[in-house]
Amino acid sequence: MPATKVVVNIPGEVAYNVRIGAGVLASLGQSMRNVPSLAGAEQVLVITDTNVGPLYLSRAKASLAEAGYHVSDICVPAGEEAKSIAVIGEVWEAMAALALERDCVVVALGGGCVGDLAGFAAATYMRGVQVVQVPTTLLSMVDSSVGGKTGVNLTAGKNLVGAFKQPAFVCADTDVLATLPSREWACGCGEVAKSALIDGDEFFFWLSDQAQAMAARQADVVAEAIARCVVFKADVVAQDKTESRGVRECLNYGHTLAHAIEKLSGYGTYSHGHAVADGMRFAALLGESLVGTPAELAEAQAQLLDALNLPALDWKATPENVLETMKRDKKARHGQVRFMLLEDVGAWKLVDVDDATILRHLQTYFAGK
Known part of the structure; x- marks a missing residue:
């Protein structure tokens, strides 16, 4: 079944594509090179979690490296635990330690929690860098990967700190849903x-x-x-x-x-x-x-x-x-x-x-x- 492309066109924002289909993760890197705002980037940081990383991180990194990107990765705890002030602080420090510059791209590889955390990191690091959403759950494919809401939780409640940050591209590989509980x-x-x-x-x-x-x-x-x-x-x-x-x-x-x-x-x-x-x-x-x-x-x-x-x-x-x-x-x-x-x-x-x-x-x- 061929991949489906949906164009998200939001006034005041650069339009971006959502690519939906079986096996599209394998061409993630080339798809990103076809996005004008990502074509000239050299550094890519993949943020994933302890559940998704062992399953799909190597596949994503291989595709990105094949497209000529220099790839680093950060693995955070799975679930809402990752969406904390402590974890986002560690991510910011890691991004600085990797000497990531303003033309870097953050790739969120995971479900909604990873997407929210990575999107917020991209929205705030150096006052904003590009983010690509690679949702790996049905929930994140149908909802959180599109629309630009990012954030972390406070003790007082969910998503109380965040920013609006539209992705430059969304890659939804339906094959990865096979491992979803x-x-x-x-x-x-x-x-x-x-x-x-x-x-x-x-x-x-x-x-x-x-x-x-x-x-x-x-x-x-x-x-x-x-x-x-x-x-x-x-x-x-x-x-x-x-x-x-x-x-x-x-x-x-x-x-x-x-x-x-x-x-x-x-x-x-x-x-x-x-x-x-x-x-x-x-x-x-x-x-x-x-x-x-x-x-x-x-x-x-x-x-x-x-x-x-x-x-x-x-x-x-x-x-x-x-x-x-x-x-x-x-x-x-x-x-x-x-x-x-x-x-x-x-x-x-x-x-x-x-x-x-x-x-x-x-x-x-x-x-x-």
């Missing part, structure tokens, strides 16, 4: 479902029809789902690059509760995508009350998530603790929690919700578990 596969499916619900009827009904094939990792369905998600996200980001116009916030569907689940349960206890799926279930409940989300839509969403192996989480917390965590999230405004709610498939609304309403619906939601 089932938990991480379902995690990525959560973000695919989120995108389909926000995008509109065509994507949503297509995914509903293909849910079993998606869960079973059928190659053609997976490639199409990734491409659909990239096209959708690119269109949203083009309208609201820095999440300042209220458009890009639609991508936070399910994330308000999800971030609270991740923090209160301990990062890594549940995958990000599964937490988002639970957040979508809660948002549907809240939406039925506040914006008239059809009960049929809430049920169709639940059926889709179940088919993608994302059942409701067996997790509860006191509503007061959940609310307090939500209020510390970066999406809150003046201490007010904001939810992205669906009026219908493809029709959404941002709603500031008062504390009493949130507590009441959390009590109902947890009582149903």
Whole structure:
């Protein structure tokens, strides 16, 4: 199956290509040489983690070296542990010790955590160098590798320090998904479902029809789902690059509760995508009350998530603790929690919700578990 190219064209930014296909990692170096802003670079730093490095680092470095780049690498801990002030500080020091200059290129080889960390390193080292995203999880292929959000976590919450840094190129090799554990596969499916619900009827009904094939990792369905998600996200980001116009916030569907689940349960206890799926279930409940989300839509969403192996989480917390965590999230405004709610498939609304309403619906939601 030939590779697919999606062009991300964001106003005020240099357009970049997302290359999706089986085996495209082997031509990473040549693909980068074909990007004008990367063609003249000499130094490349690959940032990967302890899970991905043993699997794909040598392959990536060989392709880059074959294209004439001088390649170094840094391996960081796997998971959210890497997205810390301590680790980013070590990365900055390592980049300086390697004498990397302003024309160097950072290659993020890994999932969303590596992409966030490496992207932030590229956005800040010498006030900004080029970054290439090479996502190795379904979640990062369909979401975090596109759009330019980078960052690290603080004790107070997730992604509280970061920058917007668009990649110069994205290389999504679907072959690497073969080694993805089932938990991480379902995690990525959560973000695919989120995108389909926000995008509109065509994507949503297509995914509903293909849910079993998606869960079973059928190659053609997976490639199409990734491409659909990239096209959708690119269109949203083009309208609201820095999440300042209220458009890009639609991508936070399910994330308000999800971030609270991740923090209160301990990062890594549940995958990000599964937490988002639970957040979508809660948002549907809240939406039925506040914006008239059809009960049929809430049920169709639940059926889709179940088919993608994302059942409701067996997790509860006191509503007061959940609310307090939500209020510390970066999406809150003046201490007010904001939810992205669906009026219908493809029709959404941002709603500031008062504390009493949130507590009441959390009590109902947890009582149903």
